[in-house]
Amino acid sequence: MSIKLYGYWRSTASYRVRIALNLKGVEYEYVPIHLVNNGGEQHSSEYSRLNPAHLVPTFVDEDEDIILNQSLSIIEYLDERYESDYQLIPEHRTERARVRALAQDIACDIQPIGNLRVLNALKGNFDATQEDVERWAAHWITLGFDGIEKRLQTQAGKYCFDFDVTLADICLVPQVYNAQRFNVDMSRYPLISKIAKNCNELSEFELAKPESQIDAI
Numbered sequence: 001m002s003i004k005l006y007g008y009w010r011s012t013a014s015y016r017v018r019i020a021l022n023l024k025g026v027e028y029e030y031v032p033i034h035l036v037n038n039g040g041e042q043h044s045s046e047y048s049r050l051n052p053a054h055l056v057p058t059f060v061d062e063d064e065d066i067i068l069n070q071s072l073s074i075i076e077y078l079d080e081r082y083e084s085d086y087q088l089i090p091e092h093r094t095e096r097a098r099v100r101a102l103a104q105d106i107a108c109d110i111q112p113i114g115n116l117r118v119l120n121a122l123k124g125n126f127d128a129t130q131e132d133v134e135r136w137a138a139h140w141i142t143l144g145f146d147g148i149e150k151r152l153q154t155q156a157g158k159y160c161f162d163f164d165v166t167l168a169d170i171c172l173v174p175q176v177y178n179a180q181r182f183n184v185d186m187s188r189y190p191l192i193s194k195i196a197k198n199c200n201e202l203s204e205f206e207l208a209k210p211e212s213q214i215d216a217i
Helices: 012-023 045-050 071-081 093-114 116-124 130-152 165-181 190-200 205-207
Strands: 003-009 029-032 060-062 066-069
Touching: 003 012, 012 071, 012 093, 012 165, 012 205, 045 060, 066 071, 071 093, 071 165, 093 116, 093 130, 093 165, 116 130, 130 165, 130 190, 165 190, 190 205
Parallel strands: 003 029
Antiparallel strands: 003 060, 060 066
16 A cells, blocks of 8 residues: 555544544555554654654655655645545635644644653653643643633634534544543533534544554553
8 A cells, every 4th residue: 555654543643644534535554653662663763764753643655755744744735635525724825824723723732742752751851750740731731722712712613613624623633532531621611522522423533533543552
């Protein structure tokens, strides 16, 4: 198969790309990279040749001879290359900017602070307990969701932007999964919760869930 996605079942960035691949109807081979086993398979010499940053996901399109990291770049590439019922980035420049802004609220401001390597550094370098780490992750998700919930009040419909699934929804759903994992009180976020529920009723989102992956523990 010409398209491969190297990822980890619980990585929210990998989760985003799995959703996008499903929405665009792209067949691909999923190659698990376990971020914990054997000191982290992302540090292996073989994987380092694909992604020197030692992070997931990595997207490989052998037909186009392209290797991409960074989930948002991968998703935009997929949206531009493949026609489907879902256009993930709107054509109108204002709407396109708004979708990207909300996606980046999550992918740039919330998710990186709760990345596994950050959580591991808190433990290894700053003597944080597991409880400290969970409070840290929940704090930053809560702070981010407080702002997103307010923004959604002026733009949300069935999904983040009216009735079309976009890049914003693709980023939101995995972050809700993370919020639940770290025991964030989601009753504070009725709009976020409604949108995540609506998205997860779509088969493309269901198939992308962490628990549905071959490397799920």
